[in-house]
Structures are given as C-alpha cells and as structure tokens.
Amino acid sequence: MNTGLIPARYATALLDFANVSDLQESVYTESKAIVKSYFQFSELRTVLDNPVLAKAEKRKIIVMAAGGKVCKPFEKFVDLLLDNNREKFLLSVALKYIDLFRKQKNIHYGKLTTASPVNVSTEKRLMAMVENTTGGTIEMEKVIDPAILGGFMFEVDFVRWDASISGQLRRIKNEYIEKNNKIV
Numbered sequence: 001m002n003t004g005l006i007p008a009r010y011a012t013a014l015l016d017f018a019n020v021s022d023l024q025e026s027v028y029t030e031s032k033a034i035v036k037s038y039f040q041f042s043e044l045r046t047v048l049d050n051p052v053l054a055k056a057e058k059r060k061i062i063v064m065a066a067g068g069k070v071c072k073p074f075e076k077f078v079d080l081l082l083d084n085n086r087e088k089f090l091l092s093v094a095l096k097y098i099d100l101f102r103k104q105k106n107i108h109y110g111k112l113t114t115a116s117p118v119n120v121s122t123e124k125r126l127m128a129m130v131e132n133t134t135g136g137t138i139e140m141e142k143v144i145d146p147a148i149l150g151g152f153m154f155e156v157d158f159v160r161w162d163a164s165i166s167g168q169l170r171r172i173k174n175e176y177i178e179k180n181n182k183i184v
Contacts, residue, residue, distance in 0.1 A: 007089050010081070011096035015104070018073045026071040028101045031094040037065035038091045048087045055082045062090065106136030113143045113153040113164075130156055 018024040038044055044065060048058055062078050063070055070078070081087050102109065110130060112118065123142070130138045138156065148164035155161075 004092075006086065007092035007096045010077075010086065010089065010093045011100055014073065014077050014093070014097055015100050017077070021071075021073045023071045023073050024101060024104075027074050027077075028098065030066040030070050030074045031097045031101075033067045034062070034065055034090060034094040035098065038094075041065075045088075045091070048090065058082055058087055062087070102139075106134075108134050108136055108138045108157055110138045110140040110157075111143060111153075111155045112140055113145050113148060115144070115146050115148050115150050115164075117144060118142070118152075126154070 014027060015024065018027040044061070047053065047061060059078055059082055063075070066074065066078075081090060081093070086093075101107070108130065110127075112123070112126065123140070127138050127140060134156070148166045149169075151164040151167070153160065153162050153164050153167065
C-alpha cells in the first residue's frame with residue numbers, strides 16, 4: 001500500500017469536489033485547522049487509530065479538530081475517509097490538500113523570524129517584494145525568537161535568507177575554525 005499515493009488521490013478528489021462546490025477556501029481553512037490540531041494534540045493520531053472507537057465518535061473528533069463547524073464537502077470527505085477506514089491518512093491528506101490548493105491559487109508560504117516584533121510597514125514591504133518576485137500571494141507566519149539576537153530569518157517555500165546576528169556569528173566562527181584547521 002503506497003502511503004503517498006492514497007493521500008494524493010484523496011486530496012485531489014477533495015480539491016475537485018471543493019472546486020465544484022465553490023468552497024475550496026473553507027476546506028483549506030479546515031485542513032489547516034486539522035494540521036494545527038495534529039501538532040497541538042499528539043494524542044489525536046492515537047485516538048483516530050483506535051479500532052475500538054466508533055466511527056461516529058471519530059467523526060465528532062475530526063470535526064472538532066477542524067474547527068467545530070465544517071462545510072459540506074469537508075463533512076462528506078470525513079465520511080468517505082471513515083467509511084473506507086482511511087482515517088489514519090487524515091493528516092497526510094490535509095497536508096496534500098493544502099499544497100494542492102496553494103499551487104492552484106499561486107500562494108507561497110513564508111515564515112519571518114525576528115528577535116522582536118516587526119512594524120507593519122516593514123512587513124508589508126517584505127510581502128510586496130516577495131509577491132512581485134513570485135507573481136503570487138504570500139501567506140506569512142511571524143515568529144519572534146530572541147535567540148537570533150537581531151536581524152531576521154525569512155523563508156519562502158524552500159528558500160531561506162538568514163540575516164540574523166546569530167547566523168552571522170555562526171558563519172564567522174566557522175570561518176575561523178576553517179582557517180585554524182588549515183594552519184594546524
């Protein structure tokens with residue numbers, strides 16, 4: 001059984017069904033909520049994998065993990081997963097749906113890490129720069145991490161720019177270590 005093929009097929013079918021129903025944004029939001037729930041509550045996977053738990057109970061748990069009230073396409077999708085005993089693939093399907101939706105809508109994921117909060121104008125300028133470069137929109141997560149000491153780290157899709165002080169110090173340290181190794 002190919003664990004990558006099953007989520008891809010379910011996610012593609014869900015995207016097609018959501019497009020027909022014109023509720024792809026709602027399904028996207030619910031899929032993100034599912035992913036967030038999986039990472040917040042590690043027991044969720046264990047509970048859904050439990051063969052003793054009734055499908056009706058699993059359905060309630062999945063709906064609650066998706067935000068409580070879900071749209072019809074997502075509701076039917078959950079029923080389909082449960083009917084086919086595929087609930088163990090829920091996280092993989094949700095992640096794949098998010099990828100497919102972002103690709104369809106030309107949405108890029110970005111993560112901005114700073115040592116202190118960034119003002120709104122700087123954030124908007126950064127987002128505008130990325131949107132002009134990629135030709136799409138950006139969905140940005142902001143993280144405050146005092147450990148970087150200053151500057152910023154910015155990731156878009158799989159490209160990372162490290163302009164943090166901690167990153168610069170690490171590079172300087174590595175240069176000195178490399179030079180010392182050549183001397184010895």
